[in-house]
Amino acid sequence: MTSKQIERRFNVLKTAVAILLSLGFALLVITFVSNEPVKAITAFIVGPFQKASRMSNIVEVMTPLLFTGTAICIMYQANQFSMIGEGAFLIGANLCTWVSITLQSMAGLPLLLICFVVAIMAGVASAMVPAILKVKFRANEVVSSIMMNYVLLKLSDYFFYYHFRDVPSGQQASYPIPTQIKLPKLIPGLRLHAGVLIGLAVCVVAYLFIYKTKWGYQVRMTGANINFAKYSGISVLGVALSTQLIGGAIAGLGGAVEILGRYDRFIWFGTQPGFGFDGVLVGVLAKNNPLLVPVAALFLAYMRTGADVMNRVSDVPIEFVDVVQGLIILFVAAEMFMAKYKHKLIVNNAKKQLEAKEAAN
Amino acid sequence: MELLSQIFDLLRTPAFAASVLRITTPILFAALGGIMARRCGILNLALEGSMLTAALFAVVASAFTKKAVLGGVSAAVADPALVTKATNAGMLAGFIVGTLAGVAMAMFLAYMAVGLKADAYLAGLAINTMATGGTVFILYLAAGEKGISSSLDSGSMPFIDIPVIKDIPVIGEIFSGQNMMTYFSWICVAVVYFILFKTATGLRIRAVGENPHAAESVGVNVKKVQYIALAFSGLFCGFAGISLSMSYVQFFSRGMSSGKGFIGMSAMNLGNASPVATAVAALLFGFFDAMANVMQTLSVPVQFVQAIPYAATLLGLVVFAIQSDNKVKKLKAKQDK
Numbered sequence: 001m002t003s004k005q006i007e008r009r010f011n012v013l014k015t016a017v018a019i020l021l022s023l024g025f026a027l028l029v030i031t032f033v034s035n036e037p038v039k040a041i042t043a044f045i046v047g048p049f050q051k052a053s054r055m056s057n058i059v060e061v062m063t064p065l066l067f068t069g070t071a072i073c074i075m076y077q078a079n080q081f082s083m084i085g086e087g088a089f090l091i092g093a094n095l096c097t098w099v100s101i102t103l104q105s106m107a108g109l110p111l112l113l114i115c116f117v118v119a120i121m122a123g124v125a126s127a128m129v130p131a132i133l134k135v136k137f138r139a140n141e142v143v144s145s146i147m148m149n150y151v152l153l154k155l156s157d158y159f160f161y162y163h164f165r166d167v168p169s170g171q172q173a174s175y176p177i178p179t180q181i182k183l184p185k186l187i188p189g190l191r192l193h194a195g196v197l198i199g200l201a202v203c204v205v206a207y208l209f210i211y212k213t214k215w216g217y218q219v220r221m222t223g224a225n226i227n228f229a230k231y232s233g234i235s236v237l238g239v240a241l242s243t244q245l246i247g248g249a250i251a252g253l254g255g256a257v258e259i260l261g262r263y264d265r266f267i268w269f270g271t272q273p274g275f276g277f278d279g280v281l282v283g284v285l286a287k288n289n290p291l292l293v294p295v296a297a298l299f300l301a302y303m304r305t306g307a308d309v310m311n312r313v314s315d316v317p318i319e320f321v322d323v324v325q326g327l328i329i330l331f332v333a334a335e336m337f338m339a340k341y342k343h344k345l346i347v348n349n350a351k352k353q354l355e356a357k358e359a360a361n
Numbered sequence: 362m363e364l365l366s367q368i369f370d371l372l373r374t375p376a377f378a379a380s381v382l383r384i385t386t387p388i389l390f391a392a393l394g395g396i397m398a399r400r401c402g403i404l405n406l407a408l409e410g411s412m413l414t415a416a417l418f419a420v421v422a423s424a425f426t427k428k429a430v431l432g433g434v435s436a437a438v439a440d441p442a443l444v445t446k447a448t449n450a451g452m453l454a455g456f457i458v459g460t461l462a463g464v465a466m467a468m469f470l471a472y473m474a475v476g477l478k479a480d481a482y483l484a485g486l487a488i489n490t491m492a493t494g495g496t497v498f499i500l501y502l503a504a505g506e507k508g509i510s511s512s513l514d515s516g517s518m519p520f521i522d523i524p525v526i527k528d529i530p531v532i533g534e535i536f537s538g539q540n541m542m543t544y545f546s547w548i549c550v551a552v553v554y555f556i557l558f559k560t561a562t563g564l565r566i567r568a569v570g571e572n573p574h575a576a577e578s579v580g581v582n583v584k585k586v587q588y589i590a591l592a593f594s595g596l597f598c599g600f601a602g603i604s605l606s607m608s609y610v611q612f613f614s615r616g617m618s619s620g621k622g623f624i625g626m627s628a629m630n631l632g633n634a635s636p637v638a639t640a641v642a643a644l645l646f647g648f649f650d651a652m653a654n655v656m657q658t659l660s661v662p663v664q665f666v667q668a669i670p671y672a673a674t675l676l677g678l679v680v681f682a683i684q685s686d687n688k689v690k691k692l693k694a695k696q697d698k
Binding site for chain 1: 476480486616627664665
């Protein structure tokens with residue numbers, strides 16, 4: 001085995017152990033907390049597959065994660081730890097709603113395209129702030145992007161409250177989004193919408209860009225060793241800027257897809273909806289490879305749906321999923337977790353290779 | 362113009378000044394926690410989650426202790442002496458457990474980031490995620506509710522009237538009668554300054570933060586120092602949590618930290634991790650927060666006021682960069698001479 005193969009094998013194993021340990025912890029907690037643990041655990045694990053509507057729900061929950069997860073992958077490939085996905089997603093959805101309501105006299109497809117473009121531009125514009133601060137002023141993009149997320153949340157709240165909230169209807173929601181641009185349902189009778197196809201396409205395109213183009217090579221090189229990249233003539237600042245902007249664009253588009261696919265009205269205000277943070281888990285699980293994002297997103301969506309089912313049929317609140325989600329990130333991110341095992345793998349492999357060499361002599 | 366004078370009228374009252382001090386308290390504590398972590402070279406993104414967790418545990422410990430001391434007798438009919446005893450015990454328990462919860466969260470972060478070498482940003486964000494859901498989960502177990510702990514009879518830290526000052530007209534209204542945690546937070550600014558700049562531990566923390574390798578080369582145990590610094594960070598997060606749920610309000614509600622941990626982090630950033638400058642920044646952010654509160658009665662978009670702390674931090678980052686660029690230029694010019 002080459003060291004690359006060992007690395008890959010170890011990563012897969014480590015991720016699997018991390019997931020199993022975290023799920024094990026979840027089951028343990030359920031057992032202690034619930035009065036009817038068997039029922040709760042069954043609902044959690046088997047529940048999502050019991051009805052077609054629930055399986056459709058898994059895919060629905062997965063869809064926004066495809067976007068924010070891919071955004072995280074592209075940025076993390078270049079070691080740009082921007083959290084802007086959260087804010088870009090929100091403002092993308094917000095402006096998409098506003099534009100669609102304002103221009104609702106227009107025909108379907110042109111309006112849909114305008115909505116997407118507006119959401120993408122909004123995402124790029126939001127990502128621009130931490131990106132420029134990083135490139136021009138060397139400001140840490142983690143801090144500035146989190147600050148920017150709050151600014152975007154307030155901006156989104158302002159647009160919502162002062163420009164397109166449906167006050168006469170008495171509910172805390174925007175005016176209804178025009179039906180002619182709602183994304184089509186894929187299967188009659190289920191809520192599953194075409195957004196998932198857009199999401200999968202984004203994953204594939206992102207994969208091709210990162211692994212099959214010159215730009216992608218520059219991105220990966222910058223992430224692997226910034227000094228090497230600099231001295232081989234790669235514009236590392238350009239990479240930092242472009243990855244963050246593209247990340248923002250994808251997240252913004254995700255916001256539009258989510259709102260046009262699943263909702264009749266815009267209803268996110270006051271707190272961040274959290275898709276960007278979920279994207280971090282997806283990106284971490286996918287090891288920053290966009291092609292693995294659907295798998296990671298599917299897993300998270302399955303877990304969410306399971307917890308939702310359990311929440312409804314038993315006495316265990318859904319919130320414990322957040323704890324499991326955090327645990328998985330921690331286990332996967334912890335470099336020293338299973339480090340001894342990795343060491344052993346490498347030593348054994350080296351020994352074997354040495355023996356093979358000696359035998360050949 | 363009329364609007365400006367309306368705003369000015371609202372801001373001129375002593376009640377408003379008092380509310381600034383009140384609102385600043387958790388922000389200031391969080392900022393102090395941010396300073397301790399940043400000084401040892403770790404950006405503690407888990408401030409938010411840590412203070413939220415501390416707030417919950419303080420309420421739960423306080424309520425259960427109070428109940429245990431009362432021994433099942435309703436507070437309304439119990440002997441007044443017993444009620445006082447129960448209230449005091451609950452207060453003490455809440456304070457201790459809340460503080461410990463804050464420290465425990467920071468130690469968890471330290472174990473992950475320092476011990477297991479996880480990326481400190483990821484670990485911080487993960488801990489926040491866990492705290493957001495975990496607190497609601499525990500609240501449900503303890504109180505049977507998911508939103509607010511109103512069924513728990515928890516206490517508050519004492520409110521203090523300062524003897525002479527309370528009789529001075531305007532100043533008394535502002536500075537006297539605040540919660541103990543408010544006064545305590547300003548004392549803690551001095552404490553942080555003292556720890557960082559007047560003790561050997563503080564020197565080590567700063568050395569590790571500046572350059573861990575250099576510190577290690579002169580025999581400083583880098584990991585140990587980072588654990589200690591983060592423990593302090595957690596301590597202040599604990600205080601921040603207590604000042605959320607056991608001072609001006611006496612309950613826990615889901616997500617009640619509502620970004621205050623991040624505002625604290627902003628204040629720390631704007632103050633460049635210096636205790637005094639950070640405290641001033643925290644006070645400024647408290648002012649804007651309070652202003653957003655009173656402006657809700659006017660027909661002005663409060664969102665813009667609410668966004669000020671975050672926007673100010675973004676601006677601050679730029680100003681710092683330009684400043685340090687100028688410094689470097691000056692040094693270079695000196696060398697060339």
